[in-house]
Amino acid sequence: xxxxxxxxxxxxxxxxxxxxxxxxxxxxxxxxxxxxxxxxxxxxxxxxxxxxxxxxxxxxxxxxxxxxxxxxxxxxxxxxxxxxxxxxxxxxxxxxxxxxxxxxxxxxxxxxxxxxxxxxxxxxxxxxxxxxxxxxxxxxxxxxxxxxxxxxxxxxxxxxxxxxxxxxxxxxxxxxxxxxxxxxxxxxxxxxxxxxxxxxxxxxxxxxxxxxxxxxxxxxxxxxxxxxxxxxxxxxxxxxxxxxxxxxxxxxxxxxxxxxxxxxxxxxxxxxxxxxxxxxxxxxxxxxxxxxxxxxxxxxxxxxxxxxxxxxxxxxxxxxxxxxxxxxxxxxxxxxxxxxxxxxxxxxxxxxxxxxxxxxxxxxxxxxxxxxxxxxxxxxxxxxxxxxxxxxxxxxxxxxxxxxxxxxxxxxxxxxxxxxxxxxxxxxxxxxxxxxxxxxxxxxxxxxxxxxxxxxxxxxxxxxxxxxxxxxxxxxxxxxxxxxxxxxxxxxxxxxxxxxxxxxxxxxxxxxxxxxxxxxxxxxxxxxxxxxxxxxxxxxxxxxxxxxxx
Numbered sequence: 001x002x003x004x005x006x007x008x009x010x011x012x013x014x015x016x017x018x019x020x021x022x023x024x025x026x027x028x029x030x031x032x033x034x035x036x037x038x039x040x041x042x043x044x045x046x047x048x049x050x051x052x053x054x055x056x057x058x059x060x061x062x063x064x065x066x067x068x069x070x071x072x073x074x075x076x077x078x079x080x081x082x083x084x085x086x087x088x089x090x091x092x093x094x095x096x097x098x099x100x101x102x103x104x105x106x107x108x109x110x111x112x113x114x115x116x117x118x119x120x121x122x123x124x125x126x127x128x129x130x131x132x133x134x135x136x137x138x139x140x141x142x143x144x145x146x147x148x149x150x151x152x153x154x155x156x157x158x159x160x161x162x163x164x165x166x167x168x169x170x171x172x173x174x175x176x177x178x179x180x181x182x183x184x185x186x187x188x189x190x191x192x193x194x195x196x197x198x199x200x201x202x203x204x205x206x207x208x209x210x211x212x213x214x215x216x217x218x219x220x221x222x223x224x225x226x227x228x229x230x231x232x233x234x235x236x237x238x239x240x241x242x243x244x245x246x247x248x249x250x251x252x253x254x255x256x257x258x259x260x261x262x263x264x265x266x267x268x269x270x271x272x273x274x275x276x277x278x279x280x281x282x283x284x285x286x287x288x289x290x291x292x293x294x295x296x297x298x299x300x301x302x303x304x305x306x307x308x309x310x311x312x313x314x315x316x317x318x319x320x321x322x323x324x325x326x327x328x329x330x331x332x333x334x335x336x337x338x339x340x341x342x343x344x345x346x347x348x349x350x351x352x353x354x355x356x357x358x359x360x361x362x363x364x365x366x367x368x369x370x371x372x373x374x375x376x377x378x379x380x381x382x383x384x385x386x387x388x389x390x391x392x393x394x395x396x397x398x399x400x401x402x403x404x405x406x407x408x409x410x411x412x413x414x415x416x417x418x419x420x421x422x423x424x425x426x427x428x429x430x431x432x433x434x435x436x437x438x439x440x441x442x443x444x445x446x447x448x449x450x451x452x453x454x455x456x457x458x459x460x461x462x463x464x465x466x467x468x469x470x471x472x473x474x475x476x477x478x479x480x481x482x483x484x485x486x487x488x489x490x491x492x493x494x495x496x497x498x499x500x501x502x503x504x505x506x507x508x509x510x511x512x513x514x515x516x517x518x519x520x521x522x523x524x525x526x527x528x529x530x531x532x533x534x535x536x537x538x539x540x541x542x543x544x545x546x547x548x549x550x
Contacts, residue, residue, distance in 0.1 A: 005047065008538075014058065015027050019507065024038055034508055061514050061517075072226060077208035110134055173189050208238075217544045217545040222537065242255060252539050256288055263324050307423075351426065391436065397439040398434075398440050401449070402460035407465075440487070512538055519532050
């Protein structure tokens with residue numbers, strides 16, 4: 001224990017370090033690092049005339065949460081745009097869009113998003129009701145997962161999209177029976193319109209990042225991996241935004257950026273990504289990962305499956321989804337980025353996409369050896385049983401989004417019927433992955449869904465949503481223990497971010513990044529985990545969030 005007086009001591013609480021269920025009463029900080037954990041009496045000896053002492057009043061201290069797959073700039077911007085995340089039905093969406101358009105008469109486009117597919121028949125809205133509320137301007141509204149976009153007739157007209165427009169190779173234009181576009185653009189088809197959006201300014205992106213950061217700190221999040229830095233979507237090209245915020249000190253979170261791999265290009269882009277990585281090691285930011293979009297999503301049949309989707313009558317269709325990067329190309333890319341010391345961050349929903357990603361990493365291991373690049377596969381919705389042990393064998397981390405592992409309308413109406421009973425039972429196998437020895441990290445994919453780690457942890461443990469306590473648990477054999485779920489959002493995500501030597505547990509010598517919860521969730525019933533809230537968040541021992549409890 002240090003002989004110097006601490007800058008900060010938190011005492012009188014439940015300090016859970018993340019190590020073998022260790023429980024202490026107090027934690028002390030000096031120069032941004034943890035210098036002691038122990039009893040109140042032990043740490044009382046570290047008080048000096050300038051020490052700030054905080055009585056926890058039996059509250060819980062955990063390592064700061066880290067989100068391993070998130071889009072904070074986009075999330076921050078969406079909160080300032082036509083945000084539909086708080087609505088749930090088609091009439092509510094249309095009312096919110098109408099009100100936003102009315103209150104923003106000078107906006108050349110109505111931009112925002114966050115609608116849910118289960119609010120519409122077959123998961124697909126139509127341009128006509130959108131035209132009825134906004135006739136004078138184009139509208140561009142991605143859904144919650146960002147894989148489908150709702151546009152009005154004005155946007156289709158500006159983009160030149162009509163019944164003669166072919167589907168792009170990596171997307172699909174939803175059409176009426178007569179071939180006319182309905183106003184929904186899946187995957188790469190949205191680019192036909194997104195390229196026309198007014199460009200965001202540097203000030204817009206900065207405001208989005210800082211708004212997102214404030215919100216995430218309020219949830220106890222002290223670090224994350226931004227899953228798309230760069231690319232063709234304006235608000236996601238946030239590389240310079242992060243660099244500037246890191247240089248100015250405005251970036252108070254620890255952030256890894258996943259540089260976008262443009263699938264319309266080849267290996268010629270690799271030197272550009274390496275240069276961006278090398279120029280990005282500024283303050284708390286480093287763009288050391290590469291985002292590889294392997295497939296789409298199940299609801300729109302764009303996730304890559306090994307066997308066909310089912311039709312409405314339960315018979316197999318001819319559709320096995322989309323691979324945005326075929327298996328051979330993906331292997332070539334991963335071998336090269338791994339050799340360059342870059343991390344592969346895969347989006348993989350379907351079982352074929354997951355297998356292709358594992359095969360690609362396996363090829364890189366054979367050719368390059370066991371480089372410490374820590375590749376990880378995000379989403380992992382359908383994982384074939386044969387592939388679950390391969391994560392540990394290849395050193396691939398499983399990047400889970402636990403909030404989705406429950407019964408909810410999109411799952412029951414749009415996903416399970418297309419998979420059938422066997423494949424539906426392969427979804428989100430977090431327990432199998434953990435027990436097979438895989439490193440389990442966790443993230444939210446915000447603004448796709450809430451970034452609140454406590455709600456995510458609640459679902460990981462209960463396999464049911466916080467607002468549906470009477471629903472059956474979804475594949476309860478795949479539930480995690482509370483310790484396992486918290487570890488995924490702390491040390492597991494820190495591992496993925498190459499920050500595990502600095503953060504992820506409350507150990508002497510590590511950075512003083514921690515969250516103070518209003519209760520000890522380890523002593524509460526499991527069905528109340530999601531009710532907990534964060535009172536305080538610290539980064540490097542500095543207070544970055546305090547909840548107003550008045």
